[in-house]
Amino acid sequence: MTDNSRSAATVEPSAPRPSSFGRVMQAILVVVALLQVILVATQAMLAGIGLDGRAIGADLHESNSTVVAIVGVVQVIAAVLWWRPGRGRGAAPLLAAGLLLAVMAQMVAGQNSVLAVHIPLGIGILLGSIWLLRIALRRQPSST
Numbered sequence: 001m002t003d004n005s006r007s008a009a010t011v012e013p014s015a016p017r018p019s020s021f022g023r024v025m026q027a028i029l030v031v032v033a034l035l036q037v038i039l040v041a042t043q044a045m046l047a048g049i050g051l052d053g054r055a056i057g058a059d060l061h062e063s064n065s066t067v068v069a070i071v072g073v074v075q076v077i078a079a080v081l082w083w084r085p086g087r088g089r090g091a092a093p094l095l096a097a098g099l100l101l102a103v104m105a106q107m108v109a110g111q112n113s114v115l116a117v118h119i120p121l122g123i124g125i126l127l128g129s130i131w132l133l134r135i136a137l138r139r140q141p142s143s144t
């Protein structure tokens, strides 16, 4: 495999060997991070429906924001447990915590209709969530 053909499935020789608990936590984090990517992308879609003048879009955008925040908390817990004691990547809890703070700021910006912050921050949260999913998907060396 050449450098150019590296994929998310590449095993990094320098990465720490995970425990079996770590592998379970990594799988849980992949599921939670994937769910978060879908929820955040849905937020953009619901916002569009709301801006189209249909109240259901705005209502669902508001209720889905609570789901995004709850999943954000679960994501932090899963990322921390994957890191320690699971011996996973330390970047995951850092990014998950940053994303949770960004979601909180996003809710405040939305409630105050500060769209100049809300829309770019929404894009940033989506990109950050995809990045976290990529980190969680990267394979680590087998512990056996």
Ligand code: HEM
Pocket: 040, 043, 044, 047, 048, 051, 058, 061, 062, 064, 065, 066, 068, 069, 103, 106, 107, 108, 109, 110, 111, 112, 113, 114, 115, 118, 119, 122, 123, 125
């Ligand atoms: C993490 C993702 C997001 C969260 C947690 C979130 C949260 C919120 C919240 C809590 C509100 C206030 C709802 C209300 O009080 O009625 C809101 C409003 C809004 N959001 Fe989001 N949002 C997110 C992403 C997005 C994205 C990606 C877009 C657009 C691309 C967007 C566009 C809007 C618009 C247009 C409003 C209405 C603002 C107004 O009433 O003037 N949001 N959002």
